[in-house]
Amino acid sequence: MKIGIFFGGPSREREISFAGGRTVYDNLDKALFEAVPVFVDSSGNFILLDWHFIYKGTIRDFYPPTAALPRTERPWQVYLESLGHLSLDEQDRIISEVGRRVQPQELRELMNFAFLALHGPGGEDGAIQGLLEWYGIPYSGSGILPSAFGINKVAQKQLLKALHRPTPDFRVIGTEDWDAADPQATLDYLVRELGLPLVFKAPRQGSSIGISILREANLAQFQAAVERSLFRKTVTRHEWLALTDDKKIQWLQQLVDIRDGIGLPVVLDELSVVGSSLSVNDDLTTDNQQQTTNFLYHPEALLAALNERLQTAESVLLTNVDGEAQVLVESFVQGREFSCIVVEDPNGQPLALPPTEIVKGEEMFDYRSKYLPGLSRKITPIDLPEADIQRIREACEEMFTTFGFQVYARLDGFISPDGQLFLNDPNTTSGMLPASFFFHQAAEIGLNPSQFLTFLIRTSLAARRRGGMQPVRLAGLLAQLDAAVAARASEVRTRTKVAVIMGGYSSERHISVESGRNIFEKLSSSVKYEPVPVFLTGNSDEFRLYVLPINVMLKDNADDIREKVEHMEAGHGLHPILERIRQEAHEITRTFAGQLTAQPRRVSFTELADMVDEVFIALHGRPGEDGALQRELEKFRLPYNGSGVDSSSVTINKFETNRRLREAGLRVAEHRMASRLEWAADAESFYQSLETQFPYPFIAKPADDGCSSAVKKIKTRPELEAFTRLIFRNQEDLMPAEATTLSLGFKEEFPQKDAFLVETLISRDGAAHFLEVTGGLLTHYGPEGELQIEVFEASEALATGEVLSLEEKFLAGEGQNITPARYAPEPQERQRISEEVKQELRRVAEILNIQGYARIDAFVRVRDNGAVEVLIIEVNSLPGMTPATCIFHQTALAGYTPYQFIDQILEFGKQRSERQIVA
Template sequence: MKIGIFFGGQSREREISFAGGRTVYDNLNKSIFEAVPIFVDSKGHFILLDWQYIYKGTIRDFYPPVKYLPQSDLPVQIYAESLENLSENEWGKLISEVGKKLEPSEFKEYIDFAFLAMHGPYGEDGNIQGMLEWYGIPYSGAGILPSSIGISKIAQRQLLQQANFESPKSITLNKADWKSHDHSNIFESIKKELGLPLVIKAPHQGSSIGVSILNEDNLEDFEKLIQKSFFELEIHHSEWSSYTEDEKIKFIAKLVDIREGIGLPVIHNESIIYTPDDLLNTLNQKLSSNSESIKLQAIDSEDSLLIESFIEGKEFSCIVIQDENGKPIALPPTEIRKGKDVFDYRSKYLPGISRKITPINAPQDIIEKIRTKCANLFNALQIDVYARIDGFITEEGKVFLNDPNTTSGMLPSSFFFHQAAEIGLNPSQFLSYIIRTSLKARLKTGKHHFELQKMVKKLDTKLEGLKNEAQQKINVGVIMGGFSTERHISVESGRNIYEKLASSEKYLPIPIFLSGDESKHILHILPINIMLKDNADDIKDKIQHYEVHPIISQIKFECQDITDKYVSDGTNELKKIEYSDLNNLIDVAFIALHGRPGEDGAVQSELEKLNIPYNGSDVESSKITINKYDTNEILKKAGISVADHRLVFEDKWQSNKEAELSAIEGQLNYPLIAKPADDGCSSAVKKIKNRAELEAFAGMMFRPQAEFIESLAKTLNLKKNEEFPQKNFFLLEELIEKKDAKYFLEITGGLLTHLNHDGSVRYEIFEPSEALAGGEVLSLEEKFLAGEGQNITPARYTPKSEEYDKVAEQVKNTLKKTAEVLNITGYARIDAFVRVFDDLTAETIIIEVNSLPGMTPATCIFHQTAINGYKPYDFIDKILSFGTEKMKNQTIEK
């Protein structure tokens, strides 16, 4: 069955839709579905996307293509709506760079079914649902009516009240009244009606975009938050003139961010500003005198706002699905414990920022009350297939429901997969459930009845056949977790590997969580629901306090028909194992660990004792690359450029700090880079600008307790939940700068190894990505969170494309030589800086080598492999095949 995945779109949630579409594309069961990616751009064009672009970090990394972008001096990426006055013919040429433009009337030639991963206006408001019904394409999720209701928070609120659901007090503020009435009077009236705090919502947005909480009785703050939700902004001369040039550029970047700012184009005095450069010029010109201010408005803004009284209570989210007979079943509601007032965009989509507790921590009768209310609302709004319903439970036991979503976020860490796992469905199985249940739901419309029945029958036959296939697959132990500062990213990598393999025809993945410490590794086989917990610490906690909540047991019983149909393989029991048990469980291991253990050879050593093949480099190579100092020393002796470097040891620092500081400052100049010598993922990598910051870094690294030392953390501007390890040594490096080069950039390059017939290793070096850091160093979010980092692949060594090959060949040769010197096998990621000189000679300065690089969905290594024709699954398959063949050859030699 050809499944057209509709993703992207015109809403402010398009990046999450893009990332969610990628999740669906990767997780559809390859035995029964063919995934067809249909990207919807921000102008509403439907594009049969070349698959390589699915693995870009953000939409703006590939669309619009670079040659169509307006000339700009600002490091601010734009979307397609910033391209001014293109003709349809020009749009056709632009689109042909990334795929094929489709008209809705052509959909039936390419797809049998539409899987909707789109959010917000045009995606979950009935628009696309109606169009698909017109052209006879069955689609996923709710129908036209519930979608059109679900998109409007104002309409939802009115319906909830009419249907006697508990609701907070609310009022609607329309823009005309806001513009024509005194703001002070409006504020006083709202306070009198609703009290404080106030929740201010843009009614047609999701992902908490345009949502704010006003806690204080402050008119100026109220006005700013109202403006924010209307997607308007007034800037005064005094504010603008106080910014430096860099601060002005950062202000522009934030202002045009569609998630938290106005976006582009913007309206000023009835004229439209399309680009960041024009916006900067306009602000500089218009705000030249003290009396000036400028008002900007998004081209798509809200006409009314919903303002509600604040509900004190526990926040939850609940996925409701339908059983085989169409009856709604509320899955276990998840409690959201957030670090700030609003469960915002970052909290929703970066694992570990907020915590998800499933089921919600409440008495059983209260959980049942929440489930009943959610199922009742599902029925009241005539929703089909599934919905995500958010709400609050107060201390008095009142359940307030708000914001039923007819399309849920589909990132790997989303509630959508998180709660389905509680009944035993992995992401691939849950997507199969959604497709079949959606086909049944479309039967209710009376349209194309015979055709839909045939599709359901054919799909049922395929699903039944899957149960026999499971016994013939290769068992892969996916080892994730660990106890380093990189454990959370390891879990993200492991889950991604698991999901890619779970949807394949060749492999059966078994998730294995590693905890303990250097002296003793503790291994557990994970049930799917524990594997999909927020992060490594949550998984460890669940293992230590393992119990099956009575509510979960009850819901599993209610969903028995569903799981019987869709679960054909895999474990759903937590089980502690030893390394020695692996021979009877797995055929090959995929080590998804980062840092120690994993990249240090410790796990590899255990697997070699059992003759179990594994991914990545062997024990000796891993022992070298885990230590950045040793790596630097070896590369330097081989004539490869590295940063000047120095280790700082705790005993020397504590015994004679002044002497150590003098020695450091005699060798290295400020600013310099300080980092752990054997951790990665940007953990505790800091740009040190002076002695006070260096002393703070050493104090934090050598601190005696796990808790932060507040004064030192403040000096280093550490975030509350930032990972900062305790070590007895760390590495200092010179800050690599442009110097006299013509061009200068930071890159990260991936590689894959192959075995020749004679057993020798051949290196395939991918086109490196250019990494653009928003701050002083690349952050965790920029490396691994979908929609965050700016990674340009291939890297832009010079502005002239005709010069690319000459520079690229030199860089790739250095990366290859680095891999050969360090005896890297399997695959790896190498981070470096590149200086390009006037004569196009290139100097590549190696910074770090990762023998088990991050394999999260958004990591740039997948952008690179796509250029060489490997989808993520193909890349993983190559890595596993190499490890298996290598172990086989070693066994024969022995």
């Protein structure tokens, strides 16, 4: 069957939709389905997307393409709407660079079924569902009416109230009422009616976008909360002129962000003026107010407008042209928050999967906490008595039926300390990232992502047929799919067993799990490999290996997996509610999973060697990249990915790597190690020694960790002291004062070490062009057995802060990676510089004897005379393999899909092992 995957879209959740669409594309069972990627841009155009672009980190990395962007002073990354009004011909020219436009009437020829990974308005509101109904194309999820209802939080609240179902009390503020009302009187009214705290929501948004909590009756905070939900922003002359030029850029970048800010385009209204300095276009009113309206599409234009208008106007109001018309204000519910996926069983009846408790470190489960691993915890099932969990499930099943949802939905709610249930914010499309609730809860009944997607496609076909869509044709499709699923289950296929080792105990453990899951999912949907998820924990003296069932592998992060493993090892059996749900889901799992999940099982290296044919190490830092695990695997002649023992033991150490590269004539930063012993002996001499050798600002970082862990630009003595005390601390927790000095983010990892690396800050140094790049490589054996190194086009990494953050590297929709790097505007000159950079990266690989694959980070200076200087920062022998990592952007340019790249890595490891055995 041809499955059209619709992803992207016009909503503020388009980046999560883009990442979710990629998850579906990768996880569709290749033996059953052919994926047809239909990217929907922010103007609603359908684009049959070239597969290379599916693996970009963000939409803005490829669309609109660089050639379509206007020349600006700063390298803004923008969406299509920032190009202003475009004719159809102009849109077609842009579309042709990434794929081809598809007219709605063509869709039926391209696909048998539409899988909707779209979110928010345009995706969950019935609009796309109505179009597909018109053309007779079966689609996933709920139909038109329940979708339209599911996106409207106000309508949901009104129905729940009418049905006397418990839901937080609420009021609705319309824009007209808000503009005419006295803000203080409105605040007093809401506090009187609903109490404090107050929760503010944008009624037609998901992913916690446009949500605020007001804990005290503060008028300024209240007005800001309302504006946040309406996607407005009042900017005063005083606050704008107080910002430096750099701070204005940072402020503006946050303002135009479609998730945290108000986005673009905006309408600018001047609210008041100073004196009588008015332009000829001003509309004067009796109170000397004006309402001159301007549409602004691009950040550069908005920056210029603010600089101009706020010279005279006391304040301006910016309003997103697609903002909300209402604000939903709710009373705050004190309780434990949960989320529950409900699916239809084969008989069309709702079946609630085990509800997940969301344990947050902050008061709000915001966009960052939802999608960045390690920031919040998902506990499945929620830690409550079995009777209470069953009450939650029954309430969710009842809401699913009441709202007329079909196929699946995600229902959120709270359970108060006195046991009262509050359900709110049902979603007819759940986030589809690899570790989202969607796959996380399905794994508890034994379905991996590939199997769950097959189940949803089959269930959606049945729902559309039940709804009257072309019953004869859909009956044929159902029979065809059922036969294919049965044949797939009964096939006896010898597949290569690959242990995917993930986790570890370093600060990079959560990203390692993300990498391992991605590798597992790419291999599990193939016809060649059978992946076996293996979790590594313990310490440097003893590696403990556990074979994981799918439900444990899809826990939220490495710490959750470790706790679950330890829980099982302590003799605790399966939760009774999971036993019950698995029995209820037996008909589903029997057809689509084949067998129920097992418990985590500890294995020795000897047992592992008997179980699998080869190993994919998805660990980062220590252990994994240091050669210790590789040494163990070689004892059992198990092929593995990446470099060998000797090379890994060098590249894990940034100081030793730099030393060897400098000796070989390559450019690296001046560097030295700073030890705990030296600091403990005489702290003042320690600081002075560093300050003498490295003028501020300089870089301080661990010598053997990656993923931007504790990489800091040190600008002052207090920052140096804070960094030193944190990295040399004896306690597990961070010290609050030092964390504040270094502006550490919530739950930011900061390892404990006995030494750290100090480097000079690499700067432009007068170069005409200066950029940070990251380049991937892959090795092969040539016809004569010689090692060949294929270096890919490097990506240009754009950091919004002082160094690349964890979010910019790994959070869907964050980060700016331009592939290939923009070394020069002219194609011929760009390619010349690129070849020089690739030659330097190849030399690094040769000097360090890198094998398999790797990622090398560097700075590049291009001088006025065209001379190219490459300064190496670090080498990663087992680079991150998360879905959006830029190494997949690079391999796509070279013609490798992510699966083909992984296959090449595994094949090289097998060939190397065979050569070693012969030798």
